[in-house]
Amino acid sequence: MTDQPLWKIAVDTPLPEALTYLPIPEGPELQRGQLVNVPLKKRTAKGLVLGPSTASLNPDIVLKSVQSVDEEYPALPEHFIKWLEWLAHYYIHPVGMVASLAYPPLSKPQQVRKSSRPPVIPIMESEVPPEMTPEQKTCFETISQFKKFSSHLVFGVTGSGKTEVYLRLLEKTLAEGKTGLVLVPEISLTPQLIHRFARRFGDKIAALHSQLTDRERTTQWWDIIEGRKSILIGARSALFCPIQNLGLVIVDEEHEPSYKQDEKLKYHGRDAAVMLAKMADCPIVLGSATPSLESWKNTLEQKYHLHTLRNRVANRSLPDMSVVDLRGEKASEEAQQLKQEKYSELPFWLSPLLFEKMKATLEAGDQAALFLNRRGVAQMVLCPACGHTRECPNCDINLTLHHHSHLVCHYCDYHESLKEKCPDCKEGHLEAMGLGTELLENDLAKLFPDKKISRADRDEIQNRADLENLISDMESGAIDILVGTQMIAKGLDFPKLKLVGLVLADVGFNLPDFRATERSFQLITQMSGRSGRHVKPGENPGAVVVQTYNPEHDSLVFAQKHDFEAFAQHELNNRSQLSYPPVGKLIGFRIQGNHLRVVQDAARLLAKRAQALKAQFPQYEQVEILGPAEAPLAKLKGKFRFHLLLKGPQAGIINAFARQTMGNEEWVPTGIKILIDVDPMNLL
Template identity: 60%
Template sequence: MNVVKVAVDAPLLDPLTYLQNSDFTVSRGDVVNVTLGNRNVKGFVLSAFTTTQEEINKEFGKEVKLKPVASINEEWIKLKDPYLTWLEWVAEYYIHPIGQVMNLAFPPLAKQTKTRASKRPPVIPNLAPKPKPELTPEQKKCVESISLNSGFKTHLIHGVTGSGKTEIYLRLFEQCLEKKQKGMFLLPEISLTPQLVNRFVERFGDQVAVLHSQLTDRERTNQWWEIIQGEKNILIGARSALFCPVDNIGLIVVDEEHETSFKQDEKLKYNGRDCAIMLAKHNNCAVILGSATPSLESWKNASENKYQLHSLVSRVADRPLPEVTITDMRLEKENSERKSIIPFWLSTELFNRMTVSLANNEQVALLLNRRGMAQVVFCPSCGYTADCPNCDISLTLHARHHLVCHYCDYHQNFEVKCPDCSEGELTPLGLGTERVEEDLKTLFPDKRIARADRDEITNRVEMEELINNMEQGEIDILIGTQMIAKGLDFPKLKLVGLLLADVGFNLPDFRSSEKSFQLITQMAGRAGRHVTGDESPGSVVIQAYNTEHESLQFAQKHDYVGFAEHELLNRSPLKYPPFQKMLSFRVTSMSQEKSQTTAKYILARAQALKEKYPQFYSQIEVLGPAASPLSRLKNQYRYHLILKGTKAVELNQLARQIISDEKWIPAQVKVLVDVDPMSLL
């Protein structure tokens, strides 16, 4: 019997066995149509081999009649190695249905033969080439020490903000194209701005393709075909661009490699940075990770010489790093210089500096990682707070007249009278970007103020418009959430303020200090990126209540290395990543009892397997189960367990054995496995 193993596009961890069709023969990498139950589904051929009916019956433990492959799916290209082996690795490592992983390699729509007129702006602009800037000695040394000819190697470029990492990438992509190879450039979704794409187009013209979620399905499909058919040679994209089956790759770059948005939280919970490293390994090419604030995982690998470290300690043209001031908001009430017009959230220091900067026609940017008007509304008379009926979380006040849940999007109108005691009046507490914008309009009525958060900026066109307005100097004050902290470069921006900078310190997550330090440093790096020798440097004012926190102290001194060493010392005794690997199970159900019982059953299965196979699992630690910090979201009760161990293979094997026979999972309960979780909330 001639048979094939087919990864079907269905929630099955392992491939299925089908007969070769007598009318045609399929082989590894072919996209086919097969019958699954009583429906037709897409499948991907992993192997073809010869066997006997007896062997098949033995494998299944019963008499089995195999179905033949129905047809070859002519529309799609055949998947080739080494790309196909990489897809198999992704499915194996992240414990995800292999056919669903394979399906990510294809665009959302069928290929279009006729082109229709589009009213949207073009994905990639047509720009005239610009002259190349002179490399600094540091940049030159970095480019020369990275070889694209010596096979697979991981390089970490640790460069302060404004040190010219992008120019290094451009020079290396030039070398890659000279070798007649293709390149892939990945960066976080929020950094995928026209500014960045334009720099590549100015250098490489029509060689550039772009893939990210803000494109329409048709745009994504067209860009996919252009790179697959060899019309374009450099693919720029967010994490999902990894799944475009580009052949002949000579270089992969992951910029802002520390960003948590490289990790996908839904369905296939993969980390784009880690998958990019493995894709480079399968293609035997160089991979470059770049960041001003590398993840501690990457930093530890570099300090142990697993990655080659390249340091850029100076900004381009020896521009000075901004001066950072920390303001203690606890002392503001007693500040005798404080004017009555200054709103409660603004320090005298930042107000005075804003006044001076604006008088000098310089731009100001304020970061507050919270949307809306206020985080909580409560009744001082009875203590009632407005909470979401679907989630264990307070509703956020927006526009002074409606309350919103940022997790499930529940809305209700804001009534001033307390619905609980009918006597007190609901009072807004806390702060959000909307409130800051409103107060600034009162404080600086003649200034042009813009807000950048997910309420205000909902698509690519709005983001492009905002960046253009900042570049043209048509905005005086920009307020935003973390979307303004990453990768943006505004020549007139001299002053940056961070409001409630300590808001992330106390989250129940072992990475909270690291994430806070990264956000503060990245945002501070937006200030004074274009000051010349005779100008004063940019300045940063960090407002906080917990001013002694090490994230702030190290950020003030621009001391990433000091922070990394301090944080690694804290994590080492607890064996948190990067010292050990971690894997989490999240159990969700609309029934709290079912969710809790299932989580306890997972613990029992884990302990039983540890006892049965001590030679493999004795070193693995099982933590939990416990209710997740956000214990109810979208009416789902959430419990989690964590496995910790030194070897990823053993954690993976134990997790697979725990969920192997899914019949034990009750109806209406979901068990999700997250390998290398980025957040434990």
């Protein structure tokens, strides 16, 4: 056995632990945080130096030496390495694969190439900051007193000016010579926010998000690392840029489910940001009009400081909300008769109330937005003669009709042409059932032929330019009616938008997920919050019309009163009875493969291992094992899927339990993949 020091290297490969290597022969001393090149099987791989190894090794193992240090990248800061190690441990993901996310996609540009694309951060005229409201001022001054790690929740109604508080806090951070990190949930939020930041901070901003090319990402990364820029705005992946001298982290719309990554490293951007701030010892500010129950519970337990903005800026009033009960049979005979006489030309999805409010809004020269969380013309096609529906051959899901002629799977992109005759009974004709944004757009064009209608969903908005064009058309008033999916519900601010209609609020009510009610409440409140953001005191407030078959649904009852606190209390009581998050902790296993029987057997074997482990160790007594059961989406992209859930009182306990259940994974049958999801946000 050699007397040379050994080194732990986190290599970019799906091995749970770091590997052990000898130092570079005759080379410089290694240090923690360096990126190195190491031999791995028959190739050279990149790895992060985690430090000297104290592992006692089998004397028969022949160790290899580190080949060289990658001089291109500076060593990672200590707080950042600790954070990467925490991510790997908490989310049960190979440490080398986590570390690989800390580097840009391409090597450093030697000279800056001229790009024909628009700049990542546009050049904007600088603005004079507006006067802060008393609430904003109190919020800013209170948070400013904290210099070290502390968590703050800014709970402000929609339109209360949370962004202005963020801008002031960042100005202060920069004045102290430190850097800031701002996370936003989706690319759809970034254009308006980036413009606002560019007007205040000019060329001090870099941005990282999915709509950038690899070259743009790499350039933005180096701009932050080498100190040319001092504020980084981005989606959740911006966390992995190893910013030096971090003074403030902000997570806007912290409740958004899109902060959770569903593939590979299944981390939650908000939770990871809190840990990053803790390791960097700087304050973190989370903001939302509809905080997640996780964050709300943390304020109730005084782990987070709560700052409340109860009023909209300039005392603008919150919109008036009307709920339309779509269960027509409850209407009086007079109402039904009136509908037949006066509104017979309305499509089935449009209530007289929403139609009249749209007419009045458009006549006043204002804008209306209709929201429906479903794309396409119809959710399914069905043969009324035999009941046959067209399903995707790769996924356990109905195909959606687009353009009246095209059937598409929204999960794997399978598509086929719509055949008129039923392929099953050969007699009936396939008919479109249900509702999608494309159908809304077509129907509205007939009702309002002289109005400009635009659609915002994944079919229409494919890239950054599409989105920026849509936003500037809404801001300039070129669009009269906007139809969209949840893409339009988030953080956007349009001065002339006075009416918001939720066409079918029920879409999210009955999903097989314990968070369905919370999501619905957030979506209804956030979507309502787009309305009447710029009405002056004394003017009519904006209006919201919610159409539903379930007017008594919890999420609606509380949203109508704009009462988040009562909603949160009610929902936390419901959750605590079943120990669902945020009261208890969850870990999900997804077992998937190509053959149903093999997947089923592997799922049972996993459950058996879990039951045996629980019986053997008293510390796991409180862990509940749920399943295995077929996933609600039982087949996706050709793979059969089963779920097994662990539920327990503390993260540490079920985390250790999940690791032990998986063991060295040698028992996993060939062709089977088991994916672990810590704190799952999506159980479909």
